[in-house]
Amino acid sequence: MSDAAGSLQGFAFCHTGLDRADTLRGDAGALRRLWPQARLLLLDAQGRAAADPAGGPLPLRGADLGGGPGTAIFLGVETDGQAWFALDAAAAPDVRAEHWLDLRSAAVQWPVAQAGAFAYARGMVYWQARTRYCGVCGGAVAFPRGGFVGHCGRCGTDHYPRVDPAIIVAVSDGRRLLLGRQPGWAPRRWSVLAGFVEPGETPEQTVVREVHEETGVRGRGCRSLGAQPWPFPGALMLGFCADAEPGPPRVDGELEEARWFSREEIGQALARDDSASEGPVLAPPISIARALIEHWYRRGGDA
Structure with a gap:
């Protein structure tokens, strides 16, 4: 990892503490x-995890349910051999969980390894929920290998977990940072630009295309800084910084507004929390978006 990549810090979901133990996925006896x-980790239809009254993960073990793994998804093992599975709450109707916690809240409240495991589980449960039927023939799909293969019983096609790669980029003209607002965001919320990678495109090409499509600003080059799994519902955010011409931005409908922010404005916004009654509010600390903004600010406003 380069120095630039290593300078990003503080965002969630990048550390599960688990060995994914691929060799165990096909060993039904071992599981x-x-x-x-x-x-x-028990997840409901909204992607929330069952929690204890204090907001931590519900202390649930396989023995509490009995039987075997069944449809549970094998997530991996810790260094001490502790195994972790994820399970759709609908498959455990006898578990009466009174508290449920969303992933963003868990990223703040749970230890980083447990929050990372929750993000991992959420992505897998979401993928399975949308892969019930084969996209080739329409046949029913079963999930062998610890839940990591969707096998069609009719045509034999295997389907594998998918993530959607997306770029997220801190664009600078050397003095200012380009931020945008999407329709539907909370009032005064601003963040760096992002967009999905299209077929036949490299992430670097996506940076240039998305920045120009969304704001009319033309980039002059970009550098990779890091990545974050973002299971809302199934993205992988590829973080970049980019240099750009200092022209005035314009929006085409995907964004509600875009504008350049000075280093002083960014510093003030970084010191401001969501409860502030006025002034721009930035992306939350759990996100790589916030890490990219902080990286730009720490480097003196030059990405």
């Missing part, structure tokens, strides 16, 4: 043996 003492 059954791990099951009784395995920790379980």
Whole structure:
């Protein structure tokens, strides 16, 4: 990892603390043996995790449900051998969870490894929920190998977990940072620009295209700084900084507004929290968007 990439810090979901143990996924006997003492993350239809009254992960183990893993998704094992599985709450109707926590809240409240495991589980449960039927023939899909393959019983096609790569970029003209607002965001919320990678495109090409499409600003080059899994519902955010010409931005409908911010304005916004009654509010600290803004500011306003 380069120095630039290493300078990004503070964002969530990048550390699960788990060995994903691919070799165990196809070993049904090994998964059954791990099951009784395995920790379980139970997720509901909204992607929330069952929590204890204090807001931590519900202390649920395989033995509490009995039987074997069944449809549970094998997430991996910790260094001490502790196994983790994820399970759709609909598959465990006897578990009566009174508290449910969304992933953004868990990113703030849970230890980083547990929040990372929750993000991992949420992405997998979402993928399975939308891969019930084969996209080739329409046949029903089952999930062998610990939940990591969707196998069509009719035509034999195998489907694998998918993520959607997207770029997110701090664009600077050397003195100012370009931020945008999307329709529907909370009032005064601003963030760096982002967009999905299209077929036949490199992430670097996506940076140039998205920045120009959304704001009319032309980039002159970009550098990769890091990445963040972003399971809302299934993206992988590829973080960049980019240099650009200092022309006035314009928006085409995808953004509600875009404008350049001085280093002084960014510093004031970084010191401001969401409860402030006035002034721009930036992306939340759990996001790589915030890390990109802070990186630009720390470097003196030059990405």
